[in-house]
Amino acid sequence: MKSIRLKTACAVLAGIAIGMSAALPAGAVTPKHGGILKFVVPAEPPSFDAHRETTFALIHPLRPFYSLLIRVNPDNPSSTTDFVCDVCEGPVPKPTDGGKTYTFKIRKDVKFHNGDHLFAQDVVATYQKIISPPAGVVSARKAYYVMVDSVTAPDHFTVVFKLKYPSGAFIPALAVPFNFLYQKSQLDQDMHWYEKNINGSGAFRFKDREAGAVIRGVRNPDYFVKGRPYLDGFDAIFAKKESLRVQAIRGDRAAIEFRGFPPKSRDDLVKALGKDITVETSDWNCVLLTTINHKRKPFDDVRVRRALTLAIDRWGGSQYLSKIAIVKTVGGIVFPGHALAANKKELQEIAGYWPDLKKSRAEARKLLKEAGVDLSKTYYFNNRAVDQPYKIVGTWLIDQWKQVGLKFEQHVFPTGPFYDVLRQKKEYDVSADFNCQSIVNPLVDVSKFLSDDRSGSQYGQWQDREVDALFDKMNQSADPKEQRKLMREMEKLTLDTHANGFITLWWNRIIPHRSYVKGWKISPSHYLNQSLDNVWLDK
Amino acid sequence: MYRYILKRLLLVIPTLFGAALLVFTLLRLIPGDICVLRMAGTGGYFDEAAIQTCRVEMGTDLPVVGQFFSFIWGLLRFDFGVSMWTGQPIISEVALRFELSLQVAIMATIVAILVAVPLGTISAVKQNTWIDYLVRCISIAGIAIPSFWLGIMIILGLLLTSQHLFGTPWMPPITYRPIWEDPLYNLSMLIWPAVATGYRYSAVATRMTRSAMLEVLREDYVRTARAKGLWEKLIIRRHALKNAMLPVITVIGIEFAFLIGGLVVTEQVFNLNGLGKLFVESVVNNDYTMTQALVMLVVMVFIFVNFLVDICYAWLDPRIRYS
Numbered sequence: 001m002k003s004i005r006l007k008t009a010c011a012v013l014a015g016i017a018i019g020m021s022a023a024l025p026a027g028a029v030t031p032k033h034g035g036i037l038k039f040v041v042p043a044e045p046p047s048f049d050a051h052r053e054t055t056f057a058l059i060h061p062l063r064p065f066y067s068l069l070i071r072v073n074p075d076n077p078s079s080t081t082d083f084v085c086d087v088c089e090g091p092v093p094k095p096t097d098g099g100k101t102y103t104f105k106i107r108k109d110v111k112f113h114n115g116d117h118l119f120a121q122d123v124v125a126t127y128q129k130i131i132s133p134p135a136g137v138v139s140a141r142k143a144y145y146v147m148v149d150s151v152t153a154p155d156h157f158t159v160v161f162k163l164k165y166p167s168g169a170f171i172p173a174l175a176v177p178f179n180f181l182y183q184k185s186q187l188d189q190d191m192h193w194y195e196k197n198i199n200g201s202g203a204f205r206f207k208d209r210e211a212g213a214v215i216r217g218v219r220n221p222d223y224f225v226k227g228r229p230y231l232d233g234f235d236a237i238f239a240k241k242e243s244l245r246v247q248a249i250r251g252d253r254a255a256i257e258f259r260g261f262p263p264k265s266r267d268d269l270v271k272a273l274g275k276d277i278t279v280e281t282s283d284w285n286c287v288l289l290t291t292i293n294h295k296r297k298p299f300d301d302v303r304v305r306r307a308l309t310l311a312i313d314r315w316g317g318s319q320y321l322s323k324i325a326i327v328k329t330v331g332g333i334v335f336p337g338h339a340l341a342a343n344k345k346e347l348q349e350i351a352g353y354w355p356d357l358k359k360s361r362a363e364a365r366k367l368l369k370e371a372g373v374d375l376s377k378t379y380y381f382n383n384r385a386v387d388q389p390y391k392i393v394g395t396w397l398i399d400q401w402k403q404v405g406l407k408f409e410q411h412v413f414p415t416g417p418f419y420d421v422l423r424q425k426k427e428y429d430v431s432a433d434f435n436c437q438s439i440v441n442p443l444v445d446v447s448k449f450l451s452d453d454r455s456g457s458q459y460g461q462w463q464d465r466e467v468d469a470l471f472d473k474m475n476q477s478a479d480p481k482e483q484r485k486l487m488r489e490m491e492k493l494t495l496d497t498h499a500n501g502f503i504t505l506w507w508n509r510i511i512p513h514r515s516y517v518k519g520w521k522i523s524p525s526h527y528l529n530q531s532l533d534n535v536w537l538d539k
Numbered sequence: 540m541y542r543y544i545l546k547r548l549l550l551v552i553p554t555l556f557g558a559a560l561l562v563f564t565l566l567r568l569i570p571g572d573i574c575v576l577r578m579a580g581t582g583g584y585f586d587e588a589a590i591q592t593c594r595v596e597m598g599t600d601l602p603v604v605g606q607f608f609s610f611i612w613g614l615l616r617f618d619f620g621v622s623m624w625t626g627q628p629i630i631s632e633v634a635l636r637f638e639l640s641l642q643v644a645i646m647a648t649i650v651a652i653l654v655a656v657p658l659g660t661i662s663a664v665k666q667n668t669w670i671d672y673l674v675r676c677i678s679i680a681g682i683a684i685p686s687f688w689l690g691i692m693i694i695l696g697l698l699l700t701s702q703h704l705f706g707t708p709w710m711p712p713i714t715y716r717p718i719w720e721d722p723l724y725n726l727s728m729l730i731w732p733a734v735a736t737g738y739r740y741s742a743v744a745t746r747m748t749r750s751a752m753l754e755v756l757r758e759d760y761v762r763t764a765r766a767k768g769l770w771e772k773l774i775i776r777r778h779a780l781k782n783a784m785l786p787v788i789t790v791i792g793i794e795f796a797f798l799i800g801g802l803v804v805t806e807q808v809f810n811l812n813g814l815g816k817l818f819v820e821s822v823v824n825n826d827y828t829m830t831q832a833l834v835m836l837v838v839m840v841f842i843f844v845n846f847l848v849d850i851c852y853a854w855l856d857p858r859i860r861y862s
Contacts (some may be wrong), residue, residue: 046625138596212816241807244810416573
């Protein structure tokens with residue numbers, strides 16, 4: 001009898017083991033606990049307050065200390081629409097009230113690092129600071145939430161967002177990685193407290209900081225996801241020079257850099273370290289644009305602007321530039337991986353994307369002649385003194401325009417003076433420009449192409465009410481099909497019919513890291529998937 | 540002697556004021572806006588009103604004259620204010636990095652003195668022999684090779700050699716630990732930048748030692764000493780070298796002051812969190828308060844080192860003391 005019981009128990013256990021192993025993906029290994037992840041960060045955050053800053057230099061060292069309401073799925077970060085709850089419970093809620101009300105249930109086991117529980121009131125205080133900051137408090141992205149009417153907490157564990165109108169941009173905007181959850185009592189005492197202090201509810205607790213050198217974090221034993229994080233801690237080491245960051249990975253002073261390296265550095269590391277290096281690549285939600293100064297002759301003429309974009313061989317450029325620079329994908333105004341983005345066929349109907357380059361350049365020459373452009377003159381191209389990808393793409397652009405007889409001189413400045421020319425002095429004919437967003441949220445991201453009295457980041461000095469109207473209509477539509485149709489119309493007007501500005505190539509993110517770093521998956525943005533709670537070291 | 544020192548001290552006041560005026564004016568002439576850089580510099584979306592709030596917070600919306608007097612008033616009280624970029628007190632940001640920069644400067648100076656004085660002296664004594672040619676070649680190469688390039692080569696050399704010898708590449712640490720906490724770790728990090736900068740530094744000092752020695756060795760008192768039958772080593776050490784040291788000390792002083800805050804590229808090559816790196820970042824970030832404070836700090840270091848050099852002059856050469 002005893003032996004039958006024993007055999008039955010063994011059979012049940014074996015069954016469970018087989019079932020569990022079948023449930024794990026092929027090749028999956030059990031994460032190991034322990035170790036310190038060392039990674040390099042190219043810059044240092046100006047302050048610790050994520051609501052006011054816009055740089056990835058804040059996200060990389062500080063995101064592991066904080067939780068968000070919702071986040072990009074860390075197991076599927078390459079998806080542009082897969083969001084999961086972070087401190088909320090269950091799946092991301094569907095809207096009610098005709099798409100105007102979102103109700104989030106907050107987990108009951110979330111604690112701040114100072115030991116206090118996180119309540120719905122903390123979430124509300126955080127979003128109120130972001131959406132309607134008091135006078136004297138900077139909130140960089142409050143315009144993301146123009147659709148929000150109110151944020152309230154009917155009880156300790158429920159947060160309700162009421163919108164003015166249904167909007168497809170709302171959920172992605174909530175998942176912006178800068179929306180660190182702060183404690184209401186701290187904010188009530190001092191709205192600026194989080195600029196110099198850290199008190200989050202994330203997977204890691206702040207250990208120490210050496211200004212200009214390193215920020216260290218240690219494992220949070222009270223983290224609300226049981227068994228996580230796997231790491232004992234991390235060291236975020238600030239290293240400005242790219243060559244140093246590459247060598248640091250080679251010499252194992254750091255295991256990874258989360259922003260991205262150019263192809264040459266990837267090749268050098270692979271050559272030197274072989275199987276000890278793993279390379280991950282992704283399309284990047286950053287795009288190099290060309291802003292045309294609509295107030296300068298002859299660029300006030302739509303024919304000249306169309307000629308500029310028609311001269312560019314994007315399909316060819318994608319192939320050869322991607323070997324030397326961090327650009328690759330040909331795309332329109334929407335991030336290429338997103339459902340709202342144009343497909344290849346749609347793109348090829350837009351000026352500058354035609355499959356026949358000869359025809360495109362012949363049209364450009366014809367337009368320049370019609371517009372009576374003085375081809376003996378040299379025009380002013382403003383560029384940023386950063387190699388990747390600005391100077392490389394800038395030099396390529398000048399060569400492309402030369403093919404249709406237009407001469408440009410490239411003026412390269414450090415970021416401060418570059419923006420001074422672009423935003424303040426406006427002393428340029430054409431300028432390099434860029435649009436680099438965290439979460440992929442096309443309905444908001446394309447606001448750069450609105451009239452300059454609607455968009456603070458449009459520097460070409462144009463007003464296009466047709467485009468503005470399409471944008472508004474698109475943002476107030478809850479129907480994805482209609483959004484896509486409106487987006488195509490906006491894209492065609494912006495890039496072709498009115499040729500207000502244009503896209504060169506979308507960036508390509510290349511992350512070569514030490515092969516012992518496991519659990520981290522590349523995303524389309526260097527701002528995303530940086531909580532590090534699922535990262536472990538296979539050492 | 541005291542009058543001489545007092546005169547030198549009084550000269551410090553107009554020098555500091557002139558430097559303050561110059562740095563304040565030049566910084567305002569550099570195009571760019573710290574708030575635009577902070578909000579728009581990453582290419583992401585930002586709120587236009589946030590830039591105006593930031594300007595009010597930074598004080599860059601105030602009249603320039605007001606900003607200048609506030610800067611001078613702060614200087615008079617040794618209060619440099621807070622960094623516009625990080626919001627942290629400048630004095631603490633600088634203090635943190637000064638220790639590292641000072642250690643590198645001292646180590647590079649030791650390397651330079653240990654190399655330059657013997658090599659320069661031998662080169663002068665053995666003028667136009669193969670030893671002289673060799674020393675001149677080494678010192679000219681030292682002047683021609685930029686320290687940061689040498690730094691990059693050192694790191695690459697270490698990576699390649701260690702991988703070849705031990706199978707795993709090794710490079711110096713990229714985070715700092717003070718020498719009293721972990722001497723081995725500290726030296727394994729700082730010896731390389733000290734060698735990279737010390738080589739150029741020693742090249743300059745070697746050439747100066749050689750030319751000064753050649754001049755002194757032709758002086759009448761050296762000939763007299765030889766005529767008296769003094770031992771050659773004694774003539775060189777006691778009579779020639781001491782007098783030849785005046786211009787060498789000047790060079791060493793200037794180079795030492797330069798190393799505090801002047802290693803703008805070399806510090807980045809080795810990821811040293813020193814004053815040079817801070818300097819570059821503050822200029823790039825349009826952080827006026829930090830740049831002003833750092834320039835004033837470097838001016839003070841230069842004044843202090845020059846003052847010490849002047850005193851050394853007076854100690855080495857009685858003619859200066861008594862004039």
